[in-house]
Amino acid sequence: MNCSPSSKGYFFVAISGAFFGLSGIFVESLSVYNISTPLMGFFRPFISFILFLLYLLFKNREYLKIDGKGLLFIALLGFVSQTLFNRFYFSTIEKTTITTAVVLLYTAPIFVIVMARILYKELLTLPKIVALIVSVSGCFLTATGGSLEVLKLNSTGLLFGLGAGFAFALLPIISKNLTKRYHYLTIACYTMGFGALFSLLFINPREILLIDYNAKVLGNLIALALFPNALAYLFYTIGMSYDIQSSKASIINTVEVPVAVFTSYIFFREDIFGVKLLGILLVILSVVMIEYGEQFLLSMQKREKSIL
Template sequence: MPSAFIILAALSWGFISIFTKKLTSYGFTEMEIVTIRVVYALILLFPLTFIQKKQAMFKIKLKHLPFFVGTGLLSIVFFNWCYFTAINQLSVSLAVMLLYTSPAFVAILSYFILKEKLSLKKFFAIIVTITGCTLIAISSSGGATSWNWSGFIIGLGAGLGYALYSIFGKLALKHYDSMTITFYTFLVATVSLAPFFHFWRKMSGFTIENHLYMIGLATVPTVLAYLLYTIGLNKVESSTAAILATMEPVAAILVGIILFKEDIVILQFIGILFILSSVFILSIKRKTKGDLSKRISKEC
């Protein structure tokens, strides 16, 4: 089931706090952690890509390079910069809420760029998803949030950057498979970040445990998550995939409750139910006349 790949990717993204909290305690800044994420992911992807299809998998046409600039630079790098900046200028909860405006951005961009239909069911699922994320955000801050216009606009930029992976990924899938797309996405991101954020200068005296957390960050919420998400995009519309990916905050909250002993309030629980409901709405398929006739013929 293609939707399952999207949901598994979202759940994998939801585990990112396990690794980021630990790496932050080691003294890394937010953008250094992002750089660790993409550099280590590229290191992991190189042998995987080479083994699967050897050198043929590294070949792309120059005219398709904009697709990977889109997924690597405009999506991953731009999204992370906007997200962390919004967290610094606004409350974390409001930044998360603005990040999850991405399904709305994807639905609109898909309509104009990918010519996907914006059905009533999809539109309703977007509203339900945003409502759920809003409830989680409000409850996380006790209803009090800091505010400034620059932070708000940059926060919306995080939602846009998050959405752009679905758009550029869908365009790239017309020419390349998921492994190639993921590899070049992180290659572009690494080239864009590594010259400016020298995280390795802080690695003197690191133990095996330190390195395992860095590798874990690159494996679970990065390589695995993006591969699953890109595979899912093969069969799922970009706008639908973006909505299904909002299972991530659900996973993140569960990780917080189970591992970090964070409390959950009633509004957060209701918000989780809203997000789960949007996934259920998208899973409902309308029976067509053709489907009905096939069922009748089988029964006869």
């Protein structure tokens, strides 16, 4: 069975979301060693950059070539999707709770749909609106278990949380045009490099030297950089290179939440049943709706015309 280019693109975005959802495992493990979240926010792009750089140096150095304009836009992408996002997201966790941060983060598809409509003239269709509502509802139920009591809202935390959602929303918006001009490996490599560079502004570099780099710490740092960062952003960029709709990609990427909850159940025995399971099913349903909803409506319209 042959898949259309857009279906392949959305598939890669879904894979990306699954990788994003693995971050909790490694963050939890590193927290035991008193490694702060800002330091994790530096190591994620820094190690990812080293991995991409080594791969390209040995595999294809041509992908390291880029013009000044491209470098400028990728620097912006690195600052927004790595530095700014990490800063806002971790600040939300500090000011509120992890659950609150996750719920606020997934306002991102709303921002994407608005920006994609303005910048790329992407249509605001009924299936897309319904899928968005189902997706956001699913993320809320999955993260909270349906209880508002687990949320801890204050004005500062709310602003940081919405800032994280907006920063995450800029990933498909900025990368959509970049993937038309540059190879996805080029984009991924330099995005991580700039992300690490800008992250130095928010940490004390001396703290890097004070870490006890034992085998478990190194293993978790590399895994944190490789799976929920390097591979996650790489697959997202590959997906966007198929010239897919940013708005649809942002909704499909919400599979991160069910994956995060499922891995928490496997590794930390956190509850996954009841309302949370309903939330997971809603997120999966939204992905199906965004992929096949418009196709179904078109086929129904054609059938009506043929009957008339």
